[in-house]
Amino acid sequence: MGGSAGKETDGGSSNTPVEHDAKEVRMVLVGKTGSGKSDTGNSILLKTGKSEDKPFKVELCGESVTQHCSCSTNEVFGHKVVIVDTPGLFDTKKKNLETLKELSRFMLLVQPGPHAIILVLRVGRLTNEIQQTIFLLMKLFKEDAYKYMILLFTGKDFLVRENKTLERFLQEVPADIKDVVRKCEKRCIAFNNWANEDEKKKQVKELLDMVESMVTKNGGNCYVSDLQEKLNQLVTSEDLENPDLFREKVLHENPTSNASWMWKALVAVANAFGWDM
Numbered sequence: 001m002g003g004s005a006g007k008e009t010d011g012g013s014s015n016t017p018v019e020h021d022a023k024e025v026r027m028v029l030v031g032k033t034g035s036g037k038s039d040t041g042n043s044i045l046l047k048t049g050k051s052e053d054k055p056f057k058v059e060l061c062g063e064s065v066t067q068h069c070s071c072s073t074n075e076v077f078g079h080k081v082v083i084v085d086t087p088g089l090f091d092t093k094k095k096n097l098e099t100l101k102e103l104s105r106f107m108l109l110v111q112p113g114p115h116a117i118i119l120v121l122r123v124g125r126l127t128n129e130i131q132q133t134i135f136l137l138m139k140l141f142k143e144d145a146y147k148y149m150i151l152l153f154t155g156k157d158f159l160v161r162e163n164k165t166l167e168r169f170l171q172e173v174p175a176d177i178k179d180v181v182r183k184c185e186k187r188c189i190a191f192n193n194w195a196n197e198d199e200k201k202k203q204v205k206e207l208l209d210m211v212e213s214m215v216t217k218n219g220g221n222c223y224v225s226d227l228q229e230k231l232n233q234l235v236t237s238e239d240l241e242n243p244d245l246f247r248e249k250v251l252h253e254n255p256t257s258n259a260s261w262m263w264k265a266l267v268a269v270a271n272a273f274g275w276d277m
């Protein structure tokens with residue numbers, strides 16, 4: 001998987017060529033609070049064991065558990081998989097500095113662009129939840145995002161209990177979700193994050209195979225939207241050489257002055273949304 005990254009048609013930016021990601025598979029997890037993003041992130045990275053050893057915090061609670069974007073990496077079936085987990089950012093309508101910071105972090109963590117945008121939805125909880133997430137995704141990535149999108153339904157255990165296949169379940173989802181399923185060419189997968197290790201590995205393999213054929217279809221490239229390209233230009237060649245270190249820097253960076261690169265990222269995101277700073 002993963003030829004060299006870059007815009008589908010090369011944008012010509014001096015920072016665009018990125019050899020370092022030859023073996024990286026970058027996936028972003030987006031979706032509503034409580035849909036199971038963090039649990040899915042741990043499953044994909046094959047992080048089982050005790051919860052304190054898992055990179056992403058998971059809890060059964062009504063409030064947002066994940067407060068900030070985070071990122072973790074592991075070698076999975078021969079690929080260096082990078083997962084960017086997001087807070088309930090994608091169901092917010094808040095136009096504030098915190099939202100802007102997290103959206104900027106999200107785009108910088110996945111630099112130079114995602115190979116897969118995983119939209120996480122929860123079986124049995126599908127009411128009016130997709131529009132706001134799609135709205136934000138389209139601001140960040142535009143319509144082309146569908147070409148890189150996979151719908152991942154957590155709660156496969158509920159389907160199994162009801163003896164229902166994913167295909168049957170998809171016939172019953174609301175029209176707006178059917179529309180997204182169609183736009184992303186029916187790339188859908190069900191996950192049980194509470195499954196045993198063998199079952200989890202099988203699911204992850206199925207997902208990676210799906211990502212692999214999508215990446216091949218996309219010419220081996222990750223997705224670089226216009227906004228992503230603007231943010232990529234803020235990344236120095238030194239940062240490009242060590243992506244793990246750069247991601248650490250992004251996680252801890254706080255825009256303190258309007259001359260800082262993180263602030264410039266914020267302004268680019270705000271402009272894409274048509275928000276005043």
Ligand SMILES: Nc1nc2c(ncn2[C@@H]2O[C@H](COP(=O)(O)OP(=O)(O)OP(=O)(O)O)[C@@H](O)[C@H]2O)c(=O)[nH]1
Pocket residue numbers: 032033034035036037038039040057058059060061063064065066067086087088154155156157191192193194
């Ligand atoms: N039964 C079942 N529960 C799941 C599954 N996936 C996740 N959960 C549970 O759903 C709850 C929420 O999961 P999280 O991963 O914290 O959800 P999240 O989307 O990261 O939530 P925020 O961080 O608040 O945005 C937890 O109790 C998980 O254990 C699944 O496949 N089956």
Ligand SMILES: [Mg+2]
Pocket residue numbers: 037038039057058065066086087
């Ligand atoms: Mg979470």
